[in-house]
Structure formats: C-alpha cells, structure tokens
Amino acid sequence: MFPDLSHALLRDPEAGEIDLVAAFSADATGFVPAFSAADDAALLTYTSGSTGKPNCTLHWHRILAAHTPKRIAR
Numbered sequence: 001m002f003p004d005l006s007h008a009l010l011r012d013p014e015a016g017e018i019d020l021v022a023a024f025s026a027d028a029t030g031f032v033p034a035f036s037a038a039d040d041a042a043l044l045t046y047t048s049g050s051t052g053k054p055n056c057t058l059h060w061h062r063i064l065a066a067h068t069p070k071r072i073a074r
Contacts, residue, residue: 002041038062
C-alpha cells in the first residue's frame, strides 16, 4: 500500500527500531528532502484501542497544515 515507505519512527521503540526523539535530534548532514504532492500520503495515526480494536487514519499532505501549530504575530 505504501511502496515508498522506508522508515517508521516510534515514540517508544523496541530493539532495532528507530527512536523518534533521537532521529529529530540527529545531525541532518546529507539529508535530501523528497517533494510530494498535496494528495500524497503523509501521516498515519492510530488510536490506542482502549475501547475496542485500534483504528488507523491516513492523512494527506494537504491536511498537515491543520495539524501545525499556528504562530501568533506579536
């Protein structure tokens, strides 16, 4: 379903998984951004499943602006 997905960053990684905090704190030398379209998949979120089976929601790049905190001009 996601042929270009190469990594999943996790908040509480198990052995061998990528730590989200460490990844964002790491040196970005050699990073090359990948550009995508507004309708390309961007974010996959899951519910905890505390009241039933966990559910997944797929968000596209055009939705990410709604999830970004707004800066207040002073």
